[in-house]
Structures are given as C-alpha cells and as structure tokens.
Amino acid sequence: MIFDSLAYYNMIREHNINIIYSGPIWADAIEGIAGTIKKRLEFDELPLNAAQSVYSVFIEQMNNILMYSEEKEKYSMNDGKMMEVSKGIFVLGANEKSYFIQSGNVIKNDRVEFIKEQIDYLNTLDKPELRQYYKARMKSENTNPESKGAGIGLIEIARRATSKVEYSFAPYDEGLTFFSLFVIVEQGGK
Numbered sequence: 577m578i579f580d581s582l583a584y585y586n587m588i589r590e591h592n593i594n595i596i597y598s599g600p601i602w603a604d605a606i607e608g609i610a611g612t613i614k615k616r617l618e619f620d621e622l623p624l625n626a627a628q629s630v631y632s633v634f635i636e637q638m639n640n641i642l643m644y645s646e647e648k649e650k651y652s653m654n655d656g657k658m659m660e661v662s663k664g665i666f667v668l669g670a671n672e673k674s675y676f677i678q679s680g681n682v683i684k685n686d687r688v689e690f691i692k693e694q695i696d697y698l699n700t701l702d703k704p705e706l707r708q709y710y711k712a713r714m715k716s717e718n719t720n721p722e723s724k725g726a727g728i729g730l731i732e733i734a735r736r737a738t739s740k741v742e743y744s745f746a747p748y749d750e751g752l753t754f755f756s757l758f759v760i761v762e763q764g765g766k
Contacts, residue, residue: 595668600649600661606638613668620670622763629736629761630668630675636729637679637757638666645681646752674738674763680756688745688753691730695743698734706735738762 588596594616597609613634617627641664651659664681683691701709710731734741742758 591669592671593667593669596666598665599663600651601638601641601645601664602659602661603642606635606642609638609666610634616668622675626675626761626763629738630677632736633677633733633759633761634666634668636733637677637759638664640729640757641666641679641681644683644687646684647682670763672763675761676758677761678756678758680754682748682752683755685751685753688755691755692743692745694730695734695741698730699740701734703735706731710735733757733759736761 595609595612610631613631614627617630622630642662645662645664647663648660649663651661653659662681664679667676667678669676669678698706698709710728713728713731730741737759739760744756744758746754746756748754
C-alpha cells in the first residue's frame with residue numbers, strides 16, 4: 577500500500593507528536609522506547625522533575641498494555657517456542673507548555689466500570705491526598721483478583737499528571753473495548 581508520507585508527516589507535526597508506536601509490546605520493546613524517550617527529554621532540556629514524571633507515566637502506561645491488553649500476537653522464536661505478546665499504541669507529544677502521553681489497548685468489557693471508577697476517584701484527589709492514598713495502597717495487600725501488578729499504576733499516573741487524567745472507552749469487538757488514557761505533564765513539572 578502506498579500512502580502520502582508528507583500528509584502523515586504534516587499531521588504529526590500539526591499535533592505536536594514526537595513519538596508514536598503501535599504494535600506488539602514486550603519488556604525489551606519497552607526498554608527500547610524508554611531509551612528514545614529519555615533522549616528526547618534530554619534534547620528538550622526538560623526540568624528533572626517534569627522529565628521523571630513523563631518517564632514514569634510512560635512506564636506505567638506501557639506496563640498497563642503489557643499486562644492487560646487482550647489483543648495479542650504470537651511469534652515463533654528461534655528455539656521453536658511460541659511467544660505471545662500484547663498489542664497497544666503509545667503517543668508522546670509536546671508543545672511549549674506541556675507534554676502529553678497517550679496510550680491505548682484492548683480490554684475486556686467487564687474491566688471498563690472498574691477502571692472508570694478508579695480514574696474518577698483519583699481525579700477527585702489533590703496531590704497530598706494522592707500521595708497518602710499511594711502510601712496506603714503500597715502498604716496494603718492487593719485484593720483485586722483481576723490485577724496482575726501491585727495495583728498502583730493508575731495512582732502513580734495520577735500523581736505525576738499535572739491535570740486530571742482523561743480516558744475513553746470505545747466498543748471494539750464482542751466482549752472487548754478499546755481503552756485510551758491521556759495524561760498531561762506540564763514542562764514546569766507542577
């Protein structure tokens with residue numbers, strides 16, 4: 577398929593997109609993209625606290641895709657074993673005041689309400705309350721049977737964001753929903 581490269585280039589520039597990735601996600605892929613992001617933030621001379629926030633949000637969003645994406649690809653490895661990897665999308669953009677970090681992946685429909693409630697609750701908390709909630713969750717046992725991690729990823733994202741965490745859910749396929757998370761980090765790192 578031939579596409580208009582200039583049109584895509586102009587669209588990406590118009591929306592201030594610095595990095596975009598769509599496809600399979602595995603630990604080594606996250607490390608590779610992380611290195612690119614670190615270098616981008618270094619080139620942009622972003623203040624340390626803001627750079628750490630952008631990087632932390634990236635890591636949490638990629639871990640979300642890695643652990644919870646229902647869309648998978650299978651690959652045959654050199655040793656004959658099969659490897660199943662999650663699929664998702666990640667976008668990093670910036671303007672003169674802030675960075676935005678957006679991710680998306682396919683989830684089961686039965687996770688939608690839980691995620692929505694979590695984000696809505698986190699969006700009601702101010703920074704000191706988020707810090708306290710984070711500390712309390714770190715000390716408590718994770719009782720969510722659906723959670724494959726420590727259950728603090730969304731809290732960490734909300735702590736690092738400089739505005740409310742935005743999200744959307746779109747019907748994808750039978751029993752599945754496309755979940756998108758959008759986070760802003762101001763360059764001043766508030």
